[in-house]
Amino acid sequence: MTTTLTAEAPASGAGASATRPGDALAGTGALVRFILRRDRIKLPAWLLGMALLLSMFLNGVAELTKTEEQRQDLLRIMEGATGAIFGPGYGRDDITTERYVVGVYGLFFFVLAALMSLLLVARHTRAEEQNGRAELVRSAVVGRNAHLTAALVVAAGANVALALLLGGVMAANGYGGADGLLFGASVGAVGLVFAGVTALTVQVTEYSRAATAMAGTVLGAAWAVRAAGDMIEDYGSPLSWFSPLAWSNQTRPYVDGRWWPLLLSLGLAAVTATAGYALSGRRDVGAGLVAARAGRTDAAPWLRSPLTAAFRLQRTGLIGWTVALTASGFLFGGLGEQVADPANMSEDRIDMFGGSVDTLLDGYLGVITMFTAVLAGIMVVLGVQSARTEETKGRAEPVLATATSRWAWFGGYLTVLALGLVAMLLIVGLATGIAAAVAESDGSYVWDLTAAHLAHAPGILVMLGLAALLFGVLPRAIGVTWAVLGYSLFVGFFGEIMDLPGWARNLSPVEHAGQPPLDDVSWPATVTLLLIAAALAAAGLVAFRRRDLETT
């Protein structure tokens, strides 16, 4: 076996001091096929999923662009600061379905294409090195650059396929051929850029997750720069052009389509990928450019109880969620005046924002608060799922083999999540309130919105209780909590508009808090929700004490 391999090796013969250029790529073809085989489900799922999503958006939005009133509603989302969140807003003076989908929902496709590409490249380069498989593969007739090249080839192919597919979906729904393809290409271009960026970040760190996090940060920064740039000036300012996402927006499909901005995307993809190759040539297999940082020799003195241990393990997540929700709360809090302008607002939207023109702003803030609360619910459910991961991965086992009871261990998680939730709602509420107070020049919003956010805590604690109960009784079904969360969001947004019956709305724990700050805090509801949450959590704890610890 070994001898066969050496015999076949093209140029590792004696005297060849440096590898020949072609050698560095030896085996690329085989690796490409190997990647396609390993991703034979994942990659088509990404592509078809995005095609399906586009189809859904097109059909959904077509229903919303029928009357002038509806188009006025959509305009609100496409202009000013709100519009800048999604894009520069081309075509908003005469909104059509395809213009709206490309101009607003285009952002979702950019982000998805970027994620598909960056995960793909990281998965087949750094992740392979990290788990040692690359070493095994590279000891065969596989060149130094083969892994990276193969991953980039597949990423490029996937993005070309994506461009064609999205163009096809546009055409199939009757929205022009060339512009549809241009939109597809704009999405694919974002994917290519982030494949290139990831080719660079995977060289820097030893860990796949850190490499994807870095590329993800670049994506976040690209969005922030584009959004800020587009806020400064209608249809984008010079600042916008520093973001690769802007280039894909600036192709202006269905307005006056132009291809040349995509040259910038291709250029950046090429530059970053080349830099990746250069760095890759300067390091060992498995190593990063930045050596892994050493940590503490001893644990901090406070890390000594199940509660503090749960906090230590959840800390990064809690901080991340709080920062993200605070930023979005600040943004949405400041946008109130503009969004809640009653002129030309449709009946539907007035219903959603509380039903009365006089309290539109409070109604809007109520929707934002409810939305934030549901997002906080995601954090809480993820927290319970991470406790479950601790259990199944076997990390809970050595802890529960110490003098730590099941109650203390899982109770520690629940306590950290509950306190973290309340602290987070407090901080986010303050931030939203301050932004609204500044925008409205009315200081009372600080207190009102803080209270409004906290008023949602009991409802979200019921979600925590539900997840805790499932953890104890039927841990495989913790995911059911997601459905409840999704249902609550649905009821919060559309319950009024769709005239859902009272009982159907009452199924949502979030609904019982009303729509603060529009509604006052209802103390009986608050107390009832807290009691239900406590009962559910206690039942979960008892059930966990009685069941086997499950490790896989």
Place this chain on the structure above:
Amino acid sequence: MTTAIVTSELVKAFGRVRALNGLQLSVKTGEVHGFLGPNGAGKSTTIRVLLGLLRADSGRAEVLGADPWREAVALHRRIAYVPGDVELWPNLTGGEAIDLLGRLRGGLDKARRDELIERFDLDPTKKGRTYSKGNRQKVAIVAALASDAELLLLDEPTAGLDPLMEVVFQDVIDQLKAQGRTVLLSSHILAQVEKLADRISIIRQGEIVQTGTLAEMRQLTRTTIEALTRQPVTGMERLPGIHDLEAGDGPVRFAVDGEHLEEAVRALSQFGVRALTSHPPTLEELMLRHYGDELAAAGEPAGDVR
């Protein structure tokens, strides 16, 4: 109290798999007890039941005089555990993990912790996700051995260690034994426990099939001998307890029952022994003997095992 662990008729099923099938285990206080069995025999399941992490379907288990399911927490203050598959927290360092586990048990001896880290040549500043399997195992071993637990439950603790570290490990366990602590040491390789264990229990398909000292067990089994002699070996086949004899032009090979070893070696020496190797029975051979008994009992030809 003379027994640290007693189980009787322990049964534990996972769906249709009966992981423990009437397990009878007994470990005396102060002994190092080898717990041997092939993969999937039920070693880890037994240890998890003894820790109260799993609840037995039926049967009784008593650890340090208490019921491990009902009095788990109180018991755990007196027990240290090394899991079979050590998983560490990705963003905690090895040192942090050792301290956390030690403190949760009720405190650990800092000097002893540092000494063990040094002896096992462990870098405590690395993050959990960067440790190799062997190093993850060392973290769990240090956390367990730095405690003053009376009873240590070690599930294949040396599976990922290199030979050098295995020697260190044996040394440390010897120290613990000298201090009178009780150790249950599981493994699927006889060689890993034979240096340490006072007594051994062999588990197969959720049942203990043999218990005793290694010497007792060896009595019941065969040693394989291979020798190079000056003169051709003849007549060995007439001696009692000789099996699988191969005596031709080259070296002579045979297996001999433990009780007849002395006679065989004496006979062999007459032919002028130039080189001699002997292989004590491996776990597989100890197990095979049991299979052999079972097969014979079932009235089937036991082949060359018998």
